[in-house]
Amino acid sequence: MDMPRPVLKHDELTGTAFNILCKAAEKTWPEAKNHLRTGLTLKGEPFSEEIVKKICSHAVQGSGNALRYVPEAFKTPEICLAAVQDYGNALRYVPEAFKTPEMCLAAVQAFGYAIEYVPEAFKTPEMCLAAVQYCGYAIKYVPEAFKTPEMCLAAVQANGYAIEYVPEAFVTSEIRLIVAEQTGMFFKEIPDELKTLKMCLAAVMNDGFALKYAPKQFIDEAMCLIAVKQNHKAFIEVPGYLRSEKIRSIVECAEKEDLFS
Numbered sequence: 001m002d003m004p005r006p007v008l009k010h011d012e013l014t015g016t017a018f019n020i021l022c023k024a025a026e027k028t029w030p031e032a033k034n035h036l037r038t039g040l041t042l043k044g045e046p047f048s049e050e051i052v053k054k055i056c057s058h059a060v061q062g063s064g065n066a067l068r069y070v071p072e073a074f075k076t077p078e079i080c081l082a083a084v085q086d087y088g089n090a091l092r093y094v095p096e097a098f099k100t101p102e103m104c105l106a107a108v109q110a111f112g113y114a115i116e117y118v119p120e121a122f123k124t125p126e127m128c129l130a131a132v133q134y135c136g137y138a139i140k141y142v143p144e145a146f147k148t149p150e151m152c153l154a155a156v157q158a159n160g161y162a163i164e165y166v167p168e169a170f171v172t173s174e175i176r177l178i179v180a181e182q183t184g185m186f187f188k189e190i191p192d193e194l195k196t197l198k199m200c201l202a203a204v205m206n207d208g209f210a211l212k213y214a215p216k217q218f219i220d221e222a223m224c225l226i227a228v229k230q231n232h233k234a235f236i237e238v239p240g241y242l243r244s245e246k247i248r249s250i251v252e253c254a255e256k257e258d259l260f261s
Contacts, residue, residue: 017069018055025055027062057082064090081106088114108134115141129154136162153178160186177202184210201226208234221247228254 025032032055056074059066064087070079077098083090084103088111091104101122107114108127112134115127118141125146131138132151136158139151144167152170155162160182163175173194180187180199184207190199192215200218203210208231211224224242227234232254238247 020069021055021059021066024060024062024066025058027058029054029058032058060086060090063087067093077103084114085110087111089117091117105130111135112138132162133158135159137165139165156182163189173199180210181206183207188213205230207231209237211237225250 019036022032022036035051035055052074056070057079060070060079060083064083064085067075067080067083067090070093072095075095075098077100080090080094080098081103084094084107088107088109091099091107091114094103094117096119099119099122101124104114104118104122105127108118108131112131115123115131115138118127120143123143123146125148128139128142128146129151132142132155136155139147139155139162142151142165147167147170149170149172152162152166153172153175156166156175156178160179163171163179163186166175173196176190176194177196177199180190180203184203184205187195187199187203187207187210190213195215195218197218200210200214201223204214204223204227208227208229211219211227211234214223219239219242221242221244224238224247227237228247228250232251235243235247235251
């Protein structure tokens with residue numbers, strides 16, 4: 001009777017990683033638990049190629065992220081596709097030679113930020129829009145030629161910080177307001193002449209320290225109250241002539257709570 005042919009060297013896959021694959025494989029192949037290792041390495045242990053292939057195949061079906069533990073020699077287009085369909089971001093562990101437009105689209109539809117690992121040649125406007133709608137910051141990986149006003153609006157609606165990658169020509173007052181509402185401190189990047197009272201209030205409600213970047217003509221006691229209620233430490237940004245008893249009282253109460261919290 002032929003003995004199983006050793007196909008793995010101990011430095012190609014640790015015992016820990018192999019056990020992770022077995023655990024993931026158990027979800028679709030219960031017998032995988034019979035192959036769990038008790039040692040931390042695989043040194044000197046024989047493995048049949050069929051068993052390893054089967055474990056890897058079932059592992060990615062049970063958890064797409066398990067692809068990170070599959071040895072390169074055992075990755076196949078089928079295993080990679082199964083992994084990506086379960087967990088889009090597993091695309092990062094797929095060899096470039098195995099990536100296809102269909103696989104990349106499946107990855108992005110499952111996890112928008114996976115567009116980071118899509119080859120430029122496979123990116124399409126539709127894929128990029130799907131990525132941005134899933135995760136606004138994914139616009140970072142969208143080619144400039146594919147960016148549109150609608151896509152940029154969708155990006156900042158999902159994540160205000162995405163404005164960093166929005167072309168200046170597409171930055172509208174609507175986008176600035178959305179960003180101010182979501183990320184008060186990014187408010188400082190907006191030129192004063194483009195700021196509105198509504199925008200300033202939105203920024204301060206999101207982050208009291210945004211008061212520092214509000215144009216003086218919009219700052220009044222009401223705005224300062226909003227700022228210190230959001231963060232009492234923003235009191236440092238309240239102009240001296242607006243530090244009323246009401247505002248001081250709010251700050252003092254908040255500081256006492258800090259002492260006893």
